[in-house]
Amino acid sequence: MKRKRILAVLFFVIITAVWGGCATEQRDEPAAAENQEENLDDSTEENSDNEQEEMVSGEETEEDGNKESAETSGEQSQTSTVTVYTVDSAEELQKQEIVVDEKTPEALWKVLANCAVVPAESQVISMQSDEGQIQLDVSSEFGEFFRSLGTSGEQNVISCVVNSYLDTFNGSRIKITEEGNVLVSGHKEYADFMEKTN
Numbered sequence: 605m606k607r608k609r610i611l612a613v614l615f616f617v618i619i620t621a622v623w624g625g626c627a628t629e630q631r632d633e634p635a636a637a638e639n640q641e642e643n644l645d646d647s648t649e650e651n652s653d654n655e656q657e658e659m660v661s662g663e664e665t666e667e668d669g670n671k672e673s674a675e676t677s678g679e680q681s682q683t684s685t686v687t688v689y690t691v692d693s694a695e696e697l698q699k700q701e702i703v704v705d706e707k708t709p710e711a712l713w714k715v716l717a718n719c720a721v722v723p724a725e726s727q728v729i730s731m732q733s734d735e736g737q738i739q740l741d742v743s744s745e746f747g748e749f750f751r752s753l754g755t756s757g758e759q760n761v762i763s764c765v766v767n768s769y770l771d772t773f774n775g776s777r778i779k780i781t782e783e784g785n786v787l788v789s790g791h792k793e794y795a796d797f798m799e800k801t802n
Contacts, residue, residue, distance in 0.1 A: 687771035736776035747782035
């Protein structure tokens, strides 16, 4: 009984600390985006100045400037957002949009790990999607972590993972397996497809 209470308090402290860290990361991203825009504006101004100077000297650099602008806009379009669910101190689901370089199952898992929803050493083995049904296979490190949780911790983690993957990859149902086998916790077997929870 005492061990469960200690684990519950520890889980609560970790989730609270991570949630605060994820919220800080999200607030820092707009500032980073503004800095990138400022840097792009500065480099564009420098290119314009250089072009004018070179045109005066008889060299045509407009084509080079257009190439750089195309490359810059291509870099910006490669970033995507993923939808991440975390649990706040009142054990309520919180939805966040996080910018990632590429929207992949692995990138979303990494964001969930950074938010302490899943263990950092765990990973996605594969993900398949067919007509809104997602099959997500994860490593045994996740299964071991998942089995160590109490009932409410287990429900919080499964809700965060299910909702994050369904929203990010436009799914209607998801089935999570552990290295190809049914995901089993200390409380339940997750053999069926799951839908989004509120």
